[in-house]
Amino acid sequence: MTAPTTTALSIGGIDLDSPVMLAPMAGVTNMPFRVLCREIEEQLTGTASGLYVCEMITARAMVARNQKTLHMTTFADVETPRSMQLYTVDPKFTYEAVRMIVEEDIADHVDMNFGCPVPKVTRKGGGSAIPYKRRLYGNIVRAAVEAADGRVPVTVKFRIGIDDDHHTHLDAGRIAAEEGAAAVALHARTADQRYSGVAQWDEIGRLVEHMDGTGVPVIGNGDIFAAEDAARMMAQTGCHGVEVGRGCLGRPWLFSQLGAQLRGEDIPPEPTLGEVARIIYRHAELLALHDGESHACRDIRKHTGWYLRGFPVGGKFRKDLAQVESLAQLESLLETIWASPELSEAVAEHADDARGRQGSPSKVALPDGWLDDPEDETVPEGAEVENNGG
Numbered sequence: 001m002t003a004p005t006t007t008a009l010s011i012g013g014i015d016l017d018s019p020v021m022l023a024p025m026a027g028v029t030n031m032p033f034r035v036l037c038r039e040i041e042e043q044l045t046g047t048a049s050g051l052y053v054c055e056m057i058t059a060r061a062m063v064a065r066n067q068k069t070l071h072m073t074t075f076a077d078v079e080t081p082r083s084m085q086l087y088t089v090d091p092k093f094t095y096e097a098v099r100m101i102v103e104e105d106i107a108d109h110v111d112m113n114f115g116c117p118v119p120k121v122t123r124k125g126g127g128s129a130i131p132y133k134r135r136l137y138g139n140i141v142r143a144a145v146e147a148a149d150g151r152v153p154v155t156v157k158f159r160i161g162i163d164d165d166h167h168t169h170l171d172a173g174r175i176a177a178e179e180g181a182a183a184v185a186l187h188a189r190t191a192d193q194r195y196s197g198v199a200q201w202d203e204i205g206r207l208v209e210h211m212d213g214t215g216v217p218v219i220g221n222g223d224i225f226a227a228e229d230a231a232r233m234m235a236q237t238g239c240h241g242v243e244v245g246r247g248c249l250g251r252p253w254l255f256s257q258l259g260a261q262l263r264g265e266d267i268p269p270e271p272t273l274g275e276v277a278r279i280i281y282r283h284a285e286l287l288a289l290h291d292g293e294s295h296a297c298r299d300i301r302k303h304t305g306w307y308l309r310g311f312p313v314g315g316k317f318r319k320d321l322a323q324v325e326s327l328a329q330l331e332s333l334l335e336t337i338w339a340s341p342e343l344s345e346a347v348a349e350h351a352d353d354a355r356g357r358q359g360s361p362s363k364v365a366l367p368d369g370w371l372d373d374p375e376d377e378t379v380p381e382g383a384e385v386e387n388n389g390g
Contacts, residue, residue, distance in 0.1 A: 009217065009241045012153025012182030014081050014109060017049035018259045019241030020230060021185075022248065023221060024053045024085040024113070027302075032286035035076050037252045040279070044256040044268040051083050056113055059088035059097035060384040073106055074290070081108035085157070088112060089126045089383040091143035098147035098154070107152065112144060114158040114172070117191040123365035125380025128159045128191035131168040132370070135377035138175045145180035153182035157221070157243075160203050162364050163192040166371065169203060170210045177214040184211070185219035185243050191364045195246070199223040205237040219243050226352035227257040227267045234262075250306025251351070252279065270351050273311050274344030277334040280307050284330055297324050310348030313337075 009019035022029055022037060031054070038048040054073065061069040075082040084107035088094045094112075101107050114137065116127030131137050144154045156176045161167035173184050186207050188199040199222025208218045217240035220233045225247040233242055248254045253271060260267045271279070283303060287296030304321040317333070324330045337343045367380060 011051075011109065011155060011217065014051075014153060016051055016241075017047065018255075018262065019219075019234070020050040020255055020258045020262070021083075021219060021241060021243040022050070022052040022255070023243045023245035024056045024111070025245055025249075026055055027299075028249065029053060029055050030072065030287075030290065031074050031076055031079075032283065032290050033252065034079060035286055036279070036283050037248070037255050038078060039282075040253045041256040041259065044253065045260050045265065047259070048078075049259060050255055051081065051109070052079065053083040053085050053111060054107075056085045056087045056116075057097075058384060059086045059093045060090070062086075063093055063096045063100065075107070083107060083109040083111065085111040085113055086144075087116065087126070087384075088140060088144075089130060090379045091139045092379075093384070094140050095143040095147040098144045098152075102148055102151050109153055109155070110144060110148060111155045111157060111185070112141065114156060115187050115191075117159070117194045117364065119362075119365040121383070122191065123367065124383035125367045125370060126383035128162065129364070129366055129370060129380075131158050131172040132162055132166060132374055133376055134171055134175060135375050136379065137172065138179055139377055141176050141179040141181055154180070155183040155185065155219075156181050157185040157187065157219075159187050160190045160200060162366070162371075163190050167203075169207055173207050173211050173216070173218070174214075177211060177216045181216060183217045183219060183240075185221055187243075188220065188222040193361050194359050196359050196361050201233055201237055204233070204239050208238040208240075217241065221245065223247075223354070224258070225354055227254075227261040230258045231261055246354070247352075250303060250309055252283075270347055272344060273313075273346040273348075274338055276307055276311070276348075277337045277344075280304060281327075281331060281334055284327055288327060293327055294325075297326060297330065300324065300330070310350050310353075312346055313343070 009016045034052040042048045114130050121127040122129040148154050158172045160169045176184050188204050204220040219241045220239035221243040224244045230242045256268050284300040301322045
């Protein structure tokens with residue numbers, strides 16, 4: 001397959017040398033993980049040129065200056081541009097949060113999440129339920145753009161729709177462009193698919209065609225698990241960039257492979273188990289610097305299962321890593337890998353298979369009467385919750 005003729009991407013004045021973006025994932029894309037991805041990409045390719053987006057931040061909690069929320073907005077000195085995603089349902093809090101971001105120089109880019117399919121979010125009218133309410137959705141995007149006042153670009157992420165009977169992505173893209181969004185990203189699944197099945201890349205192509213003439217780039221998201229997937233999506237759909245979520249779980253080096261593929265360079269190989277063990281420890285170190293050692297050890301436990309996928313290590317070793325309580329204990333466990341040439345040189349099987357949550361399709365939980373009037377601009381009550389992106 002021929003790689004795209006250009007690998008640059010411009011989003012509202014932010015010029016990126018790579019069209020590859022890290023998708024926000026709650027509990028994953030915190031500052032330590034973003035720094036780790038950048039470090040590895042720079043080590044392997046000499047550049048860290050994509051966009052690494054932080055965990056999803058709830059607008060109302062940010063305006064209230066919730067300490068946990070503000071800690072989640074922390075960026076490292078090496079992070080540029082600083083990219084933040086907001087979860088929001090109310091134009092008022094949207095405006096206040098974005099104004100705060102701009103005036104206090106918290107981030108260089110604001111993305112808004114309208115893709116979350118989690119039932120406790122959609123049941124209250126949040127996340128992927130909102131684009132169905134065209135006026136409400138437009139009001140929220142407009143509030144963010146007005147608050148940004150041209151000082152930071154505002155982008156929008158959404159899904160194809162609620163289900164196959166209620167597609168909203170074409171309207172969502174058009175409205176976002178009309179309200180001044182600098183780019184849109186489409187997770188090519190409906191909300192009722194959640195993360196199951198196969199992403200519908202053809203719908204990304206439809207959105208690209210629909211947005212032609214607006215000057216607003218389209219970012220494709222869904223099923224980017226291997227180096228060639230990004231080039232294949234861009235060639236098939238005409239999208240201007242790709243966003244990677246589950247594919248980088250336990251594989252922070254994926255961004256180096258994607259970037260190299262798109263630039264026509266040699267693709268860095270999958271790391272050996274010994275190299276992965278060093279990455280695990282570096283990840284834990286960065287977490288400890290950010291959150292303290294105790295929290296870091298609890299957090300790294302979920303990552304070790306992703307890191308070790310496809311490697312020939314036993315169940316007891318995996319269990320011990322999943323119960324680690326200190327960096328010293330983690331290092332001691334990883335020493336068993338480095339001490340064994342056979343283990344240290346092992347390469348994972350099926351490393352680029354689909355990973356992360358998948359589940360099964362399920363009817364989307366919505367507030368009573370939600371589908372009755374798509375022009376209703378009433379702000380849903382009780383929908384300001386913190387949850388994962390979509």
